Amino acid sequence: MTMKALDKKCNIIPIIAKSDTVSKSELDTFKANIMAELKSNDVEIYTFPVDDETVSEVNTEMNEMMPFAVVGSREDVKVGEAVVRGREYPWGVVEIENELHCDFVKLREMLIRTNMEDLREVTHKRHYELYRRGKLKQMGITDDGAHPVSLQETYEQKRTEHLEELQKIENDMRQKFVNKVREKDLELKRNEKELAAKYESLRKENNDEKKRLDEEKKRVEEELAAVKKKKEEVERMTAEQVNGKDHKKNRK
Numbered sequence: 692m693t694m695k696a697l698d699k700k701c702n703i704i705p706i707i708a709k710s711d712t713v714s715k716s717e718l719d720t721f722k723a724n725i726m727a728e729l730k731s732n733d734v735e736i737y738t739f740p741v742d743d744e745t746v747s748e749v750n751t752e753m754n755e756m757m758p759f760a761v762v763g764s765r766e767d768v769k770v771g772e773a774v775v776r777g778r779e780y781p782w783g784v785v786e787i788e789n790e791l792h793c794d795f796v797k798l799r800e801m802l803i804r805t806n807m808e809d810l811r812e813v814t815h816k817r818h819y820e821l822y823r824r825g826k827l828k829q830m831g832i833t834d835d836g837a838h839p840v841s842l843q844e845t846y847e848q849k850r851t852e853h854l855e856e857l858q859k860i861e862n863d864m865r866q867k868f869v870n871k872v873r874e875k876d877l878e879l880k881r882n883e884k885e886l887a888a889k890y891e892s893l894r895k896e897n898n899d900e901k902k903r904l905d906e907e908k909k910r911v912e913e914e915l916a917a918v919k920k921k922k923e924e925v926e927r928m929t930a931e932q933v934n935g936k937d938h939k940k941n942r943k
Contacts, residue, residue, distance in 0.1 A: 700821075704737050830849060
């Protein structure tokens, strides 16, 4: 699945690493199995071009050799009088740049010397073009290749659409703010009316209570005045009776 996703993004050249760990017959079987797997899963690999007569023969041969079997090493090993890059084993030395031992030299020749320009061209015309069209498609722009797309026009169009979207968002936010302010204002007015009604009710209750207390006070004062008057009459009558008795004593 990973290689299937990659074949639209870059050139795939299959190789077999550490090919010195298997025998020649096992390596041939392994190569055939790999190519069969790639073909059955529709994985597109890079093939060396054969339309140029100068490299047609060698590229055809190299295409048939895929995947390349390579061996890697950073060590220098002495073989006879020469020092070569390779891997040393008890049974002998695997030379990295010996075409009888691995395909490293053939792979290097194909990539760097023979087909470098073709690799660059395929990368630009196929992979980069697919990438570019994919990006344009994500931006909502269709490019069929027949009518070139102006990036300046695309930028201006997207900029206009973006500004319109921002303006719409700003208008929506402003409208929401206005609605919230209106709702809050109505709520405040409603609360103000409720408070005014409550205040008026309390004021009326206070006035009624005051009026009742004033009437009660007046009634109590009238009762006190009546009691005081009655007391004075009793005291007067008592005084008159006492004075009458004293007068009779004096006459006797």
